[in-house]
Amino acid sequence: MNLHDSEDILATAAGWRAAGELVAVATVTETWGSSPRPAGSRLAVTKSGKMAGSVSGGCIEGAVADAAMKTIETGAPQLLDFGVSHERAWEVGLACGGKVKVFVEKLL
Amino acid sequence: MTPDILAALQQAKADKRPVVLATQLPGGEQCLLPDPNRSAALNEAAAKVLHSDESGTFTVDDVSWFLHAHNPPLRLIVVGAVHIAQALVPFATPCGFATTIVDPRRSFGSDERFPGVTISNAWPDEAMDEFRPDSRTAVVTLTHDPKLDDPALDRALKSEAFYIGALGSRRTHAARLGRLRALGHTDESMARIRGPVGLDLEAVTAPEIALSIIAELVAVRRGSPLGVRKKPE
Numbered sequence: 001m002n003l004h005d006s007e008d009i010l011a012t013a014a015g016w017r018a019a020g021e022l023v024a025v026a027t028v029t030e031t032w033g034s035s036p037r038p039a040g041s042r043l044a045v046t047k048s049g050k051m052a053g054s055v056s057g058g059c060i061e062g063a064v065a066d067a068a069m070k071t072i073e074t075g076a077p078q079l080l081d082f083g084v085s086h087e088r089a090w091e092v093g094l095a096c097g098g099k100v101k102v103f104v105e106k107l108l
Numbered sequence: 109m110t111p112d113i114l115a116a117l118q119q120a121k122a123d124k125r126p127v128v129l130a131t132q133l134p135g136g137e138q139c140l141l142p143d144p145n146r147s148a149a150l151n152e153a154a155a156k157v158l159h160s161d162e163s164g165t166f167t168v169d170d171v172s173w174f175l176h177a178h179n180p181p182l183r184l185i186v187v188g189a190v191h192i193a194q195a196l197v198p199f200a201t202p203c204g205f206a207t208t209i210v211d212p213r214r215s216f217g218s219d220e221r222f223p224g225v226t227i228s229n230a231w232p233d234e235a236m237d238e239f240r241p242d243s244r245t246a247v248v249t250l251t252h253d254p255k256l257d258d259p260a261l262d263r264a265l266k267s268e269a270f271y272i273g274a275l276g277s278r279r280t281h282a283a284r285l286g287r288l289r290a291l292g293h294t295d296e297s298m299a300r301i302r303g304p305v306g307l308d309l310e311a312v313t314a315p316e317i318a319l320s321i322i323a324e325l326v327a328v329r330r331g332s333p334l335g336v337r338k339k340p341e
Contacts, residue, residue: 011118014114029131038162040163040176077136079134
């Protein structure tokens with residue numbers, strides 16, 4: 001990976017996949033309010049526990065990584081919904097008051 | 109994501125070709141756009157996303173799509189492989205700029221001083237003709253030497269570069285404008301040149317000046333009021 005790829009999380013994820021890792025990629029698809037990362041921001045996660053990038057200011061990465069493990073196992077994509085006004089299973093809200101949707105998919 | 113889509117995305121990136129990764133929500137079916145086999149409405153929505161460089165979720169033909177813009181990196185052409193250029197590169201790269209350094213003086217523009225950066229030892233006007241700055245390109249001159257800076261600025265003014273900056277004091281800049289006027293550039297056109305370059309941070313050291321330049325670049329790119337220069341009195 002060269003310097004120009006420091007924000008290219010997909011390239012990092014593809015590198016991991018090529019090395020034989022099981023990889024899921026999470027992408028912010030929609031934001032409302034003061035969410036810290038714009039649509040298109042990515043977080044890559046491997047089954048072995050590697051992480052690169054971000055989909056928030058750090059508030060939901062743990063929950064997204066948990067969901068990514070499930071997608072790695074089942075192969076089924078997920079559309080996750082985070083926000084202070086949403087009473088979701090994880091009880092993980094964005095402290096800043098924003099809302100985000102995150103799409104999680106497996107690199108096949 | 110299928111290996112085919114991933115490979116096609118990476119190929120587009122290597123070719124510096126803008127594409128949109130379209131993902132149907134919530135199901136996850138994916139394709140790359142533009143694609144003549146997809147509807148005109150979907151291709152149009154993708155074109156808009158590429159133009160604004162803002163990805164988002166859109167309902168097209170009653171289907172929800174996440175349209176993810178994958179534009180080639182912004183470009184930064186720096187004329188002058190000087191100390192400030194060395195300080196500027198480590199700021200520019202993570203901010204999404206692919207940097208090219210232009211300096212015909214080989215002892216300045218060497219791989220050793222700029223590891224991993226594209227360097228051209230061509231004369232600045234020839235280099236600019238080759239790189240052809242577009243609306244996603246910034247040009248910054250740092251040599252302080254009119255015979256290097258002026259030809260680069262001349263070409264930059266004839267291009268659609270979204271940012272043109274020139275290092276030098278107000279007095280140096282006034283003299284520079286005089287020379288460019290003699291080349292046929294109008295005051296209106298020359299108002300595009302930001303001189304002295306960078307946000308006014310009262311910067312002194314090379315890293316501080318580099319920070320002021322990258323700060324102004326980001327301000328202009330993102331449409332911040334900080335990126336708008338007041339007219340000189």
